[in-house]
Amino acid sequence: MTRFAKLAGSVAIVATMLAPVVASADDKDVIDYRQHLMNTLDHQSGALGMILSGVIPDKHMADHIEIISLVASLSPKAFAPHVEGGQSKPEVWSKAADFDKKMKDFVTGSANVTKIARDQGPTEAVNHILDALPCKGCHDLYRDPSKK
Ligand code: HEC
Incomplete structure (x- = not known):
């Protein structure tokens, strides 16, 4: 066996080991993932709020x-699968063009403010x-906080 064939063989074995993990994301995982992203946004906005109110020095503002x-840039893909549930209203997908535009504006807007x-x-x-x-502009239309 050549070295390349051996290497290709071990890559195939590793790929087989990883495959079931990759293939098993179910609807609950899709919802959990987008909620994890949103909760990260919530925590970072909280930290930013403390800086804006002056209780925490502003030297980390750009980092937050x-x-x-960064989390905004991950969000469009997290909402792409049509999986209703969580706090998402059905309009996320029935009015996808508007929702996607709001998400895209968030991605570009937050990148600009970082700069x-x-x-x-x-x-x-x-x-x-x-x-x-x-x-808030997105949540008012697309999120129902009374749901879990
Ligand atoms: C373009 C639309 C959009 C933008 C912008 C957006 N969100 Fe959300 N957010 C949603 C939707 C839709 C849900 C419901 C997700 C679900 O449960 O399926 C949600 C849910 C949440 C939740 C609840 C998560 C949970 O565990 O139930 C929090 C907290 C949150 N968002 C915070 C934020 C913060 C903070 C920002 C801004 C920095 C933000 N979001 C920006 C659409 C958006």
């Missing part, structure tokens, strides 16, 4: 906004902070 923009915070500092970033936090 960047985490929000402003890095290049121009926290004081200027505060003037644009709502672009990184369009949470």
Whole structure:
């Protein structure tokens, strides 16, 4: 057996070991995953709120906004599978064009505010902070917090 054939063989074995894990994401996993992302956003917004109110120094402001923009960038794919449930209203999928646009604006908006915070500092970033936090505008239409 050549070295390449041996290597290819072990890659195939590892792939077989990983395959069942990859294949088993069910509807509950899809909902859990998007809720994990949303809860990360919630915690980061909480940290940002403490900075904005002055109780925590602002030197980490850009970092928290960047985490929000990173999680925002993961979110469109998390809502792509049509799995109703959790706190998502059916409109997430029946009005997908509008929902996707709101999600996309969140991704680009939060990335822009990250750049402003890095290049121009926290004081200027505060003037644009709502672009990184369009949470309510989406939730009012697409989330039903009374559901679990
Ligand atoms: C483009 C739409 C959209 C944006 C923007 C958005 N969310 Fe959400 N969010 C949702 C939807 C839809 C759900 C319901 C998810 C589910 O349970 O299926 C949700 C759920 C949540 C939840 C509840 C999670 C749970 O465990 O039940 C929290 C907390 C949350 N979002 C926080 C935030 C914060 C904070 C932001 C802004 C930084 C944000 N979201 C931005 C659409 C959005």
